[in-house]
Amino acid sequence: MQKPLTFILLAASLFADTYDNKLEFGLKTTAYNYTERGDQDQILDTEDSNIFGIGGIYGSFEHKIEEYAKEDSEVAYYINFYTSITYGNTNYKGSLLDSDRPYGSYTSTTSNTFYDFQVNLKRLRQYQKSSTYTMLGLGYKEWERELSSNQVETYYYFFLQGTLGGETLIYKDWSLGLDLTGQLAFNPKMDADFSSNGETLNETYNLGTVYTYKIATPLVIPINEQLNFKTKLEYEFTSYGKSNTIITPTFTPCSTDGCLEPKSQQKNWNLYAGFELIF
16 A cells, blocks of 8 residues: 555655755865885885875765655765865985885985875765765875985876765754775886986886775764855775886896885875865
8 A cells, every 4th residue: 555645745854855966175184104014014114294294175076866765764866076186295214225224214205196086976865863875986096205306106096985974963953974985996006216326217016905994074064054064084094015026127226136116004194174065
């Protein structure tokens, strides 16, 4: 037996409406922590910065493509686009590539630029005072790491992504959420461009397994019906697997045993602050 129309309308009134479009933009800063390790798990080099060491902008756009009502909630599907560009300096501690000196024998400043582009399909389930959502998507990351004027490393790869999250009202119209995200790269690479004593290294290394997980807590504070202030604290962990070994006869440090990109990890804290425009 079908439910009467009045019952369906009553049920629909018990939960908040989904939005048609959402544009988000703002600033992003990163407290950076990076470590490279050898085969015996010894530290080869490290880099770090405070929360304002790396910064830039981010933006996202969501457009509703389908929706339907359930008895206790409203469900909507969105196409989601996201991008961020950040840059800044980190404190390097390690050793020179063409020397046999130990970790800590050389310190400098590294210039970094990070690019992140994503396309996702989002499923939102909206209740009266809370919501849950999942996202599946494809992305591209690039990280240019300029250790000196004659040594530049560029990491780049496409990745698959999945996100599970939810939000709930905590005070008046303020909402607090929790996001869990996992990313898995495919065909990750690193381009090495290095010159020393009149010799030049230009090689592309195939990295091992690269994966990322993120844990975030977004806070949304409405300003009016169409504009929200949003801030988010996020912990981001990325593991880079050791690359293949390439022998380069024309570059002395890599001419006999070859060179490789060692395994490494990033343990970063990201802070976002921006605005959401609902329309």
